[in-house]
Amino acid sequence: GENVEQHPSTLSVQEGDSAVIKCTYSDSASNYFPWYKQELGKGPQLIIDIRSNVGEKKDQRIAVTLNKTAKHFSLHITETQPEDSAVYFCAAPERGSTLGRLYFGRGTQLTVWP
């Protein structure tokens, strides 16, 4: 199956700074890369995703970039706010899966200090 590695495992930033989380994947056929945010005591929630036919996607303060040649993708959060503090997971689908089976990274605990 797919092997997804995520770095860093913890990240602390000052409010207003940017945060970047990186993931690598092993299956060159993977074509969909979501990012999930998990707030304390809750289940993960999709915040942004990117498909392999584009290199970047933005949604307000968050963006995801994809480098298919290097097989890595990154989450960028600008102008961070305390409410961005959470655990973030990247994921990639199983080869050939059209049914949503995902392999998740180990997560990044982001802390934004006011």
Added chain:
Amino acid sequence: NAGVTQTPKFQVLKTGQSMTLQCAQDMNHEYMSWYRQDPGMGLRLIHYSVGAGITDQGEVPNGYNVSRSTTEDFPLRLLSAAPSQTSVYFCASSNQHGVAYEQYFGPGTRLTVT
């Protein structure tokens, strides 16, 4: 829509006891799955189902059973609980049709096995 619901929220078991974690969704999603979340390990897939009557194993299936008799429900059974099964369990569902991969997660069940 209630989305994905899980019961109970918390459970303490003794080694060797059995129990069932309940999961239900009201979005008519074909695909449902169970994950466990352990510190530093991310989300690991236990079992999944692509529709009523069809289930398959994920990455860490040992010690767990599932069944899918209806589209709405996907219970997870622990036959003989072990301390290694202490974890937070999440149920998720997604729409099989098209290429929609977004997974909707429940709020989780925190299980402690003593």
